[in-house]
Amino acid sequence: MTRAPLSLKIAALGGLAFLHVPLLFILLYCFTTEEKSYAFPPPGFTLKWFGVVWERADIWAAVGLSLKVAALATVIALVLGTLAAGALARARFFGREPVSLLFVLPIALPGIVTGIALRQAFGMMEIPFSVFTIVLGHATFCIVVVYNNAVARLRRLSPSLIEASMDLGADAFQTFRLVVLPNIGTALLAGGMLAFALSFDEVIVTTFTAGQQSTLPIWMLSELIRPRQRPVTNVVAVLVILVTFLPILAAYYLTREGEAVAGSGK
Amino acid sequence: MSLATFELPEPREGALRRLSDVLTRHTRLLTLLLLVPPLLWLGLVYLGSLFVFLGQSIFSIDEFSGTIVREPTTATLLELFRPANYDIVLRTVGIATAVTLLCALIAFPIAYYAARYAGPKVKAAFYLAVMMPLWSSYLVKVYGWKLLLAKEGAIGWFADRLGLGGALEAWLDLPLVGGPSLSVSYTGMVLTFTYLWLPFMILPVQAALERVPPHLIEAAGDLGASPGLVFRTVILPLAMPGVVAGAIFTFSLTLGDYIVPQIIGTSALVLGQAVYTLQGTAGNIPLAAAFSLVPILVMAVFLTVAKRTGAFDAL
Amino acid sequence: MHLQTSTATPAVRFQGVERHFGHVRAVDGVDLAIAPGEFFAMLGPSGSGKTTCLRLIAGFEQPDAGHIEIFGETVEGLPPYRRAVNTVFQDYALFPHLSVGDNVAYGLKVRGVGRAERDRLAREALAMVKLAGTETRRPSQLSGGQRQRVALARALVVRPKVLLLDEPLGALDLKLREEMQSELKGLQRALGLTFVFVTHDQGEALSMADRVAVFNEGRIVQVGPPEEVYERPATRFVARFVGSANVLEAAQAASLGGAARPSSLRPEKIALLAHGAPAPEGVAVIEARVIDVSYQGPVRRVTAVTEPGLTLAAAVPASAAGVIAGATVRLAVPAAALVPMEGEG
The missing domain is CATH 2.40.50.140 (Nucleic acid-binding proteins)
Structure with a gap:
């Protein structure tokens, strides 16, 4: 393998820097003493905003709601996404393409369309806004994340493993529990974590299905439109980065390890 | 050599095992049973709401009472072609095009380096460095650019220190791309969108480039082609499906967004904002539905074209 | 050479068996009787229907027409887990998430055999295929030949009435293949089991089997002892495919x-x-x-x-x-x- 030209190296690293530098600035502004503007460089540094966030009940209520919604949406997405993957991973039947398109549709269509459509449906069925309505919206687009992870792993799973299990006397349920589940477990976990991160982060659909409730992204959006204590928003943003960073990193290592295991089957 | 030391028990019979008999005999039934719950959710709840909402584009609104007139008409759909509305569509498609081109430009070197020159360790690091921003909070990322683009913010400060303050002023004085500050200009909006969707472009382009066999590039070199010629005639055509696949994301995500233009951008509306205002303060659901059809139609056309170029294999 | 008397109940009997995939008649009217204790080879080029026949015996496929019996019991419609036959897969199909010992004990586990008992039986079975002491290893840590033996032990430990082998030696190199040929033969004799194996390699079929069925285009074109199939090919296809006459x-x-x-x-x-x-x-x-x-x-x-x-x-x-x-x-x-x-x- 030849060495990369210097210009390519610079362009590649520059591109990556472009992806990461803005996040560093968010961290920097957590410590600024200036709360009315985004003056650069910050006139002074302080740790007081961490204390302020700690005291703010509205933020913690929003965090609580977001965690609750993300957990529920993830559970629903795990169940429905796994079922769908089980049905579509190998089956060949008429209508398979439209069905798999249907699973992708919620993330392929603009969130605002999904959001308004669901809001209208709730309105027509006279369902009041609640945690349930937010979860319903989130699960809709989280299913595909679990589905994609599960389908990819199921397709790599040699069909002869399932045949071998049945050949040795296991019925369909034993085969699922003893062979399929252990082999797709990490993929499901990874899918679940990504679904969790996606839900924890979601703002557009939530805008339409939350009513007066405030998830963390909704809280942040209102701060972005009408900033009050700007550094407080920064502290919350860093918190959000951390909460989503860990499951994503875990999901990455889970799927990598899973590939190593699944790839060693033969 | 014998195994006759143990009496093998019969497997336990039960309802589950009998159900398993039926399901293994009728695999279609199994597929169907697996599909029913997700299909009920997505097909009924989601698709149902979608059709009900989008279907209202054939209704119109009573100008005086503000109520929806439930009689089929093409008037609402035709309203899209009124200059003011048509401008919104054109403006949004223009922004999406600019974002897509910029994304492709920045993504290519990253993807090319990762696909052709990086060893396994570096490649894993690159992958993580792309995946982390992809999955991190959308709002946080928008917020990061609000900080950077603000008049008093870091970009302005660095431009001044590097003696580029004048250039930045001159750029902002330009019509169309300029504005009072970066955070209230199309330039800022396009930059933010590019930042948001860049990972969606890098990943498929890299996937496409990794499928270019290295010996093909070497063969072209052996035949005496200059690096530039190899790039234009071998690498770029083979990377194109990846670029198109990435463009599916960058394009559709930009078309539907209404939050970035709300936070960073000019007062001129884009599609997402128009839908948001129409369904909210204006209460004109039929026109909101009609507007919602635009990104769906644009993407349908885009996808049909993309399918011909083989972009789906690069997804 | 085993006797093929018509009075004994065949280990496997096919009567007019057909299996179609869309318009392709993968198995197109096969009649077959395999005697108990016989080492039976199904020989043919790829796509000739031999593997589908094996899968019909195992229960992974169901016939579209015809009748299949295993030791006199009708098996059409029975799922694989209700058949007293076991398979050694071409890719071995060892469970990657289980140790070698647990792989071998899998069939015992699903029958509800206790931990201690199934560990003992798995050890015995592994010793029989000369792999004693590998219980705690992962399949990925074994060589191709060793995996093959694990697959064999795993199938034999549940004591099938018929053992099915799908291209059992296909993935092994020449030396290992010759070694395994004589070992499989020895094992089959010692256990007195019916072995049915599928192969596209005429040398393998001729050297191992008691009888060979030559498949072409979904049908059996000749069945008989290796000498007969080789010396007196019944059709042009057999003449050319077996030993290129x-x-x-x-x-x-x-x-x-x-x-x-x-x-x-x-x-x-x-x-x-x-x-x-x-x-x-x-x-x-x-x-x-x-x-x-x-x-x-x-x-x-x-x-x-x-x-x-x-x-x-x-x-x-x-x-x-x-x-x-x-x-x-x-x-x-x-x-x-x-x-x-x-x-x-």
């Missing part, structure tokens, strides 16, 4: 002293005759021009064309002198070596 048309066979019927002629039955040497009784001698010679170790394979335009392949001792392309040779064809073929296809 020369196929002669009726007139050509007659001109060489055989019956006026399409006949097969094994290359090794053709001898070279020195110039001027008299022709022995019952042997036709023809002159032919050598067009190709390939050295194959013990023999040279000579392709030659006779004056009437008949192309013959002959396997002659490698030491034979003067056999080069372009040379004219005298070929001696014993009339007894011309075997008329009865069947079509």
Whole structure:
């Protein structure tokens, strides 16, 4: 393998820097003493905003709601996404393409369309806004994340493993529990974590299905439109980065390890 | 050599095992049973709401009472072609095009380096460095650019220190791309969108480039082609499906967004904002539905074209 | 050689079995009776239906028509887990998430055998295939040959009435393959089990099996002991596929002293005759021009064309002198070596 030209190296690293530098600035502004503007460089540094966030009940209520919604949406997405993957991973039947398109549709269509459509449906069925309505919206687009992870792993799973299990006397349920589940477990976990991160982060659909409730992204959006204590928003943003960073990193290592295991089957 | 030391028990019979008999005999039934719950959710709840909402584009609104007139008409759909509305569509498609081109430009070197020159360790690091921003909070990322683009913010400060303050002023004085500050200009909006969707472009382009066999590039070199010629005639055509696949994301995500233009951008509306205002303060659901059809139609056309170029294999 | 008496209940019986995939008739009317304790080979090129037949016995496929019995019990409609047959898969299909010991004990576990008991039985089975002490390893840590043995132990530990082997030696290198051939044969004799194995390698089928069924296009074209299939191929296909015999048309066979019927002629039955040497009784001698010679170790394979335009392949001792392309040779064809073929296809 030849060495990369210097210009390519610079362009590649520059591109990556472009992806990461803005996040560093968010961290920097957590410590600024200036709360009315985004003056650069910050006139002074302080740790007081961490204390302020700690005291703010509205933020913690929003965090609580977001965690609750993300957990529920993830559970629903795990169940429905796994079922769908089980049905579509190998089956060949008429209508398979439209069905798999249907699973992708919620993330392929603009969130605002999904959001308004669901809001209208709730309105027509006279369902009041609640945690349930937010979860319903989130699960809709989280299913595909679990589905994609599960389908990819199921397709790599040699069909002869399932045949071998049945050949040795296991019925369909034993085969699922003893062979399929252990082999797709990490993929499901990874899918679940990504679904969790996606839900924890979601703002557009939530805008339409939350009513007066405030998830963390909704809280942040209102701060972005009408900033009050700007550094407080920064502290919350860093918190959000951390909460989503860990499951994503875990999901990455889970799927990598899973590939190593699944790839060693033969 | 014998195994006759143990009496093998019969497997336990039960309802589950009998159900398993039926399901293994009728695999279609199994597929169907697996599909029913997700299909009920997505097909009924989601698709149902979608059709009900989008279907209202054939209704119109009573100008005086503000109520929806439930009689089929093409008037609402035709309203899209009124200059003011048509401008919104054109403006949004223009922004999406600019974002897509910029994304492709920045993504290519990253993807090319990762696909052709990086060893396994570096490649894993690159992958993580792309995946982390992809999955991190959308709002946080928008917020990061609000900080950077603000008049008093870091970009302005660095431009001044590097003696580029004048250039930045001159750029902002330009019509169309300029504005009072970066955070209230199309330039800022396009930059933010590019930042948001860049990972969606890098990943498929890299996937496409990794499928270019290295010996093909070497063969072209052996035949005496200059690096530039190899790039234009071998690498770029083979990377194109990846670029198109990435463009599916960058394009559709930009078309539907209404939050970035709300936070960073000019007062001129884009599609997402128009839908948001129409369904909210204006209460004109039929026109909101009609507007919602635009990104769906644009993407349908885009996808049909993309399918011909083989972009789906690069997804 | 085992007896194939019709009075005993066959281990496996097929009656007019068909299996279609869309418009493809993968198995197109197969009748078959495999005797208990027999080592039975299904031989054929890929796509000839042999693997589908194996899968029909295992229960991974269900017939579209016909009838299948295993030791007298009708099995159509029975799922694989209700059949007293077990399979050694071509890719071994070892469970990657389980240790070698747990792989072997899997069939016992799903039958509810306790931990201690199934560990003991798994140890025994592994010892039987000469893999004692590998219980705690992962399948990925074993070589191809070792995985094959684990797959064998895993299938045998649940004591099937019939063991099915799908291209069992296909993935092994030559030396291992020869070793496993004799081992499989020994194991089959010691356990007295019925083995049914699928292969596309005629050498493997001939050397291991008690009887061979040759498949072509979804049908069995010939069944019989290896010697019979090799010496007396019933059709052109068998003649060419098993040991690549020369196929002669009726007139050509007659001109060489055989019956006026399409006949097969094994290359090794053709001898070279020195110039001027008299022709022995019952042997036709023809002159032919050598067009190709390939050295194959013990023999040279000579392709030659006779004056009437008949192309013959002959396997002659490698030491034979003067056999080069372009040379004219005298070929001696014993009339007894011309075997008329009865069947079509």
